[in-house]
Amino acid sequence: MTLTQLRAFLSAWELGTFTAAADELEVTQASISELIVRLEAELGVQLFVRGSRRLKPTSAANELRPHAESALGSVEAAAQSMRSITSLESGVATFGVPRNANHYGLSDLVLTFHTRHPGVRIRMVGLNSEEVARMVDEGAIEAGLVVLPIRDTELDVEPLFLDRVLYATANRSKDAGSVRIEDIMADDLVLYDAHSGWDDPTRRQLWDRAQSAGHRPSAAIEVEHVESALSLVAAGVGGTIVSASLVRSRRLPRGVRTFEFEEPFEETLALIKRQGAVLSLATTTIVELVRETITPPTGAKRIRSRPAG
Template identity: 30%
Template structure:
């Protein structure tokens, strides 16, 4: 079994097409098909069912792909470690973040990282905090920026607290409360709310705040991004709660301090399984120079 055969098989599974897989691997389709056939003969099982219209991964193929992806990751990690031993940073860096992260200017950090380490392939994933923690545990991303209620803390990963924040009320500029400097959550209870989907870390922060205040509210609009929340609020369709440090990035909103607002904590997390050279270099830019030794 050769590494290129494994790479070809993973490409076929990812693209669902032999032609596109060959294009990704920079080989002609006949060569890729020949190597896949050789691999199947060696394994004694078909990895793919092929018809004129589609390619489907067989149960044997599904079993093979789990270890195949791990093998490719290990090979890439080995090459990156060798490069690091001679003073070069290579490989990949996948970073995850929530849309409302404010403690770190992530685009600026990625810009500086690319200038210092141009050989590293950088990718970025945006998602919810819980989802990103799982992706770090699984090795899908090397580091992720999260925002969680003060009552929660990421588990199964290395953690560094970046900043503490609070929620503020965001209302349209012409809202009757827009001139207030501070209010209690009870004064917002009758309003229609715009918020993130139920169960997400951002929504939990708002729900916990109202629960602690003993106040019931109605969420009329559930959206998946803070930017769209802001657009709905600016149009007068509802009000919302947003991190105080993030709101200045949005336009068309008036903000009001909340006297009984809940606390919010931003973290950066990375894998307990050890960092790649690229991940170590990235975390060093954040002031974490020995990430493999960090366990808090």
């Protein structure tokens, strides 16, 4: 039993004659007749009673019809799924980003992609970088944008640029100069990404710096979003760490000031995908848009490297 035979059978069942089925499938009437005869021989049943004007489906034909429709539907669904990988007409593009992705000028990326490829559904997953890396590694998403360092080494990593990390507080004079790790350890820390905790890449760097200076850092308050942390800082509750990109995007509340670290504190923004993975055309296009759209903050060091895959 072949797909060609099933198409001929369904067309004949719906249109009532071999001639009409042949016209629909753009083959000869003899070809349709031969396909049906072979199908009947393989199944050991008669599918049609040949009348002078129309074909009359038998009970066997009526029984076969839903199975034939299901088989051809599954084949078409599979073909459509494969077309979504190799074209930009349909399918879903899933891409992971840090929660603060808009600070890097990516707010227009989704609109640009949708305008160019309206048939493709977009799923932009905002997570902590560690979770983005885990989902890429597990195959739940094809690729993502993360802040380094991430623990997983089984990923292709394409660094894009270095961003400065600053200390934000309302309890320090604007002329106070740079801060040392000892200065912020003496302050109440208000940290975000509470769910990820010290697994967050930037917080992990802070942890390592503090331990190297003989301190064990702890947060007085942990919240999930940087905006919540900054609201508390604006109210005079300690300080937090923020990226220079956030400052550039003018997200700081009134009264909050930022200070450079005495020992430069930087984080790297990078694209990741699974090693050896071939990205769908939709995700490849999103990755290219990220490279085009992403805007490093003033003074950030763009990293020129070979694209990962």
